[in-house]
Amino acid sequence: MVLVWPAVPQLCAQSIRPLAHWTFEGNSWTEDAAGGKKIISSGKLLHKQTEGRVGEYLRLDKTQSDLLRLPIHTTEALTIEFMFRFPQYDYNRFNRLFYFSDYSLFTTIYQEGWQFITKVMDENGQVHTDDMRIPFDGLGKRNFGYYFDGNWHHVVIKFDARKGVKELWVDGELPDGFSKQLPYTGKICAQTPCQKTLYFSHTPAFKANFVGDLDEIVIFDRFVPPALHQLHYFQMRNGRAYTFELPTDTDWQSGIDLDQGNPPDDRPSGIDPREFAPGHPQVKASPVNQLAAFPLPRYKAGHSLMPNFNWMGMRYFGGLMLYRSDPRRAIDASVAIQKELALNWNYMLVIQNTKIARDQQDLERGFFSAWIDLANRYPDLPLGMTTFWPQIHLTDIGEADHRPYIVRNNLPDFYYLKSSSGEFLTRDGRSVRMPSAISPAAPEELIIKDGMAQRHYLQKILSRLHRPVQLINENGEVPPWPYREEVLKKDPRLLRAKLEYEREKEDDTPPEIATRTAPGASDWDLYQAVQKTRLRKAYRDQFMSLPELKQTLFTWYGVDGGPIDRFEWTEARKIHTPIRGQYYATPDFYPRWPDNWRSWKGAFRGLDWIVQSRKKEILAGDRLFSPFVAAGWDKDPEKNIRPSQWLGLLKVLNVMGAEFFYTGFFNVGNNETIFPDPHHYTWQAVMPAYAQAIASRYEEELLEGNLLTDESGMPILEYWAGDPRVPLSIRKHANKSRYVLAATIQPNSNLKGVVPDSTRARVEFNGRVLTFWVRRQGSVYVYDESMGREPVFYQLDGWHETGHPWWWSKDFSFEAEVYDFAYNASMHTEVAPNAPRGDYTNFVTYVSSIKRRRAHLQYTFEPRAEAGNATYSLYIRARSVSGKPTGVKVAVDRRQVGYLTCIRDKNWRWYKLSQCSQLPLRFEDEGGQAHLLELSFVNTALELDQIKIVKQ
Numbered sequence: 001m002v003l004v005w006p007a008v009p010q011l012c013a014q015s016i017r018p019l020a021h022w023t024f025e026g027n028s029w030t031e032d033a034a035g036g037k038k039i040i041s042s043g044k045l046l047h048k049q050t051e052g053r054v055g056e057y058l059r060l061d062k063t064q065s066d067l068l069r070l071p072i073h074t075t076e077a078l079t080i081e082f083m084f085r086f087p088q089y090d091y092n093r094f095n096r097l098f099y100f101s102d103y104s105l106f107t108t109i110y111q112e113g114w115q116f117i118t119k120v121m122d123e124n125g126q127v128h129t130d131d132m133r134i135p136f137d138g139l140g141k142r143n144f145g146y147y148f149d150g151n152w153h154h155v156v157i158k159f160d161a162r163k164g165v166k167e168l169w170v171d172g173e174l175p176d177g178f179s180k181q182l183p184y185t186g187k188i189c190a191q192t193p194c195q196k197t198l199y200f201s202h203t204p205a206f207k208a209n210f211v212g213d214l215d216e217i218v219i220f221d222r223f224v225p226p227a228l229h230q231l232h233y234f235q236m237r238n239g240r241a242y243t244f245e246l247p248t249d250t251d252w253q254s255g256i257d258l259d260q261g262n263p264p265d266d267r268p269s270g271i272d273p274r275e276f277a278p279g280h281p282q283v284k285a286s287p288v289n290q291l292a293a294f295p296l297p298r299y300k301a302g303h304s305l306m307p308n309f310n311w312m313g314m315r316y317f318g319g320l321m322l323y324r325s326d327p328r329r330a331i332d333a334s335v336a337i338q339k340e341l342a343l344n345w346n347y348m349l350v351i352q353n354t355k356i357a358r359d360q361q362d363l364e365r366g367f368f369s370a371w372i373d374l375a376n377r378y379p380d381l382p383l384g385m386t387t388f389w390p391q392i393h394l395t396d397i398g399e400a401d402h403r404p405y406i407v408r409n410n411l412p413d414f415y416y417l418k419s420s421s422g423e424f425l426t427r428d429g430r431s432v433r434m435p436s437a438i439s440p441a442a443p444e445e446l447i448i449k450d451g452m453a454q455r456h457y458l459q460k461i462l463s464r465l466h467r468p469v470q471l472i473n474e475n476g477e478v479p480p481w482p483y484r485e486e487v488l489k490k491d492p493r494l495l496r497a498k499l500e501y502e503r504e505k506e507d508d509t510p511p512e513i514a515t516r517t518a519p520g521a522s523d524w525d526l527y528q529a530v531q532k533t534r535l536r537k538a539y540r541d542q543f544m545s546l547p548e549l550k551q552t553l554f555t556w557y558g559v560d561g562g563p564i565d566r567f568e569w570t571e572a573r574k575i576h577t578p579i580r581g582q583y584y585a586t587p588d589f590y591p592r593w594p595d596n597w598r599s600w601k602g603a604f605r606g607l608d609w610i611v612q613s614r615k616k617e618i619l620a621g622d623r624l625f626s627p628f629v630a631a632g633w634d635k636d637p638e639k640n641i642r643p644s645q646w647l648g649l650l651k652v653l654n655v656m657g658a659e660f661f662y663t664g665f666f667n668v669g670n671n672e673t674i675f676p677d678p679h680h681y682t683w684q685a686v687m688p689a690y691a692q693a694i695a696s697r698y699e700e701e702l703l704e705g706n707l708l709t710d711e712s713g714m715p716i717l718e719y720w721a722g723d724p725r726v727p728l729s730i731r732k733h734a735n736k737s738r739y740v741l742a743a744t745i746q747p748n749s750n751l752k753g754v755v756p757d758s759t760r761a762r763v764e765f766n767g768r769v770l771t772f773w774v775r776r777q778g779s780v781y782v783y784d785e786s787m788g789r790e791p792v793f794y795q796l797d798g799w800h801e802t803g804h805p806w807w808w809s810k811d812f813s814f815e816a817e818v819y820d821f822a823y824n825a826s827m828h829t830e831v832a833p834n835a836p837r838g839d840y841t842n843f844v845t846y847v848s849s850i851k852r853r854r855a856h857l858q859y860t861f862e863p864r865a866e867a868g869n870a871t872y873s874l875y876i877r878a879r880s881v882s883g884k885p886t887g888v889k890v891a892v893d894r895r896q897v898g899y900l901t902c903i904r905d906k907n908w909r910w911y912k913l914s915q916c917s918q919l920p921l922r923f924e925d926e927g928g929q930a931h932l933l934e935l936s937f938v939n940t941a942l943e944l945d946q947i948k949i950v951k952q
Contacts, residue, residue: 057215068200074221075187172233272752274803275642297693379467429487440531441497444538451542529571560587561616648744648778650691721761737785824853865928886941
């Protein structure tokens, strides 16, 4: 709704003067325009910016605190107006806004909602506290994404203690639930005497300070009429300076545009059924049937990307907790799922948790037996295994105690941290009587026995395997953990061990590399990483030395360059077998909930962890990585991240360097009533493949290219796209001026409509400015300047849809330029007339022939077997460059099936019938077969934009 604002009559205007008004304009920008009161900056530099919504504004960074300190004498009523913006929101931040020193007023905005606390002292001197919370549980102004959109917002905080009324206005509107009538009245006061100071923001220590942009702070010592701040909202929207004359004629108020294109209903909207399996919450389609129905991922023919690793708990995925009375059913389902994922979704087959080999019955007739048989039947499919150090049983190799040595608390004293007084230390440095924290300097003697137990299990499995193993992944969540330096220094034995290590290192280190140190790492960080890797290798080498594993890769979960609780990357990475000459980090990307995609809550990490980790890894020369990924494993699927959001995030990870994924799902429970139901999470197995298949179409950029760097040489993981909800990453070809861009618009809840299906993104990089559309499910583009005078811009994943893959179309849609093979073909991009350079919000990229040579294009496609016998029709979107009759000859599986010819129109049109014969072009398919579609241009006049293969 866009309404015209009528002229504001100035006759009989009422003037309402503020107590203070900061506009941040001009040389005296620290002083308010009403009375000369100064902004207080606590000694930190304030970053004044130009070109805001209303002139100049302030940008507050993470170091800023206590921006404003204003003595307030009123005890009756208060109104505070301000404009704010989150240009790049720092998640998990408790953005304290305005508050009184006695906390008789307190306001903040954070991920869960608004908080508006007031304290009123009644006539009897009793203080009443009201904690008004407005949860972000709906759409529009009741959703954090409304504020987290990179735009300016106008907020008014109003409190009248005499009448017991509190209101929070947002963008000219007082939504339902944003006001409250208190059951008591009095004065704004928490203690006697009622002396208070008004503050804005707070200490950075606990992420309590506001980080973002701020403008037009206006403070009144009264409860102002709504018309005034609605007027200010209008003036803000139109870039005008505030005025304080309120007309008596209020007809102009009808001109205020309040919705700004946002959903008019701010109440909860419910979930989007398209984001869930059919029939949710009572899903009938089994995991096997769902996988068989999903459209296949369309990897580029001949790609060489590593297969994904299945960490989804195949016993549970097969239905162990659903079919407890019929375990054979779960075994058979787990085999069918593994086979489907390995044959069609670029996964390894997997034998999970080698320790289970101690169960002879399982090894001969259970899950293990079935998985080993499957692996032997398909020796050409890659095979992975998982090992769990903390779960081994040492009694299986003759020890009296079944526990692994690495987790015991009854080893000799020198295995543990101890203080100079002889007391044991915990990992946080407290003194205790019993052994607690394994020392980094612990000897290897007993640790080796843990590795021998793992060797025992692997030998039992390998004796039944008649094929190679590609990769073994160790879970390895065992001590010692990373300890703080002050804790380590309490142990005199460890101090001596470290000194001895440093002496030996000096003797063995060549002078030319003696000074190399990982950026930002202390010598204690490096020492701990070296010792941790030494203990890991002592365990690993006992079983990886088996002859059958000579060519097997080995990786360890959770080894990355993360900012906390990680060992120094340059040393810790050496536990991995190099892949493509690099060490692949294995971070866990487990955001779980839709509002946690950016930062992290406890152990559940979002994108920021990856961004910080990757910088260290890339600087160490490791351009590629292989993250563990899981969208959430709550029993209630409505709490977990949904398919569109997850697919978009995975595409961004690929551009950041993820070659393959360890796809996880963690079945937490103790009986069949609380375990997650695999009917609900089957989709999580295929999203990594959909993302990786797109990456297979920029394989050169992924495997040989890298991220760009800033002026200091630091890798740039993300670019500002004009909206904090849009993470965007860019990767460049090693030798060509060709870039891959991936972005997604991210919601913060699973409510339907909480973000649009697509939004415009604008990015600046390497002296270029591009504008294009970004979708919830992610959008991946190629920007290629290496083809000629004009750049070519095209999308790789246009066929991906929103929602659960069950609902995706089973037809095939190809952008002509996204072929598997071509010769004599040239790409070109057309944009809208008069569009600025780099504006691709409306573009067409097409394929034409090279000079006098006719183009030939090839595309692979595979209908699902469940479709059965079917007839398909072919459509093309094409034009004739000269009006000369043209067309294509069509072959399927090297067999000619017809022509689409006599195309004369110079405008883009869809063609189903041959314009010569008026006959449709059709072919038959029996289902479950891969096909090769070949299009041969009949002459050089044809330009081809899109191809569709549609089931009749």
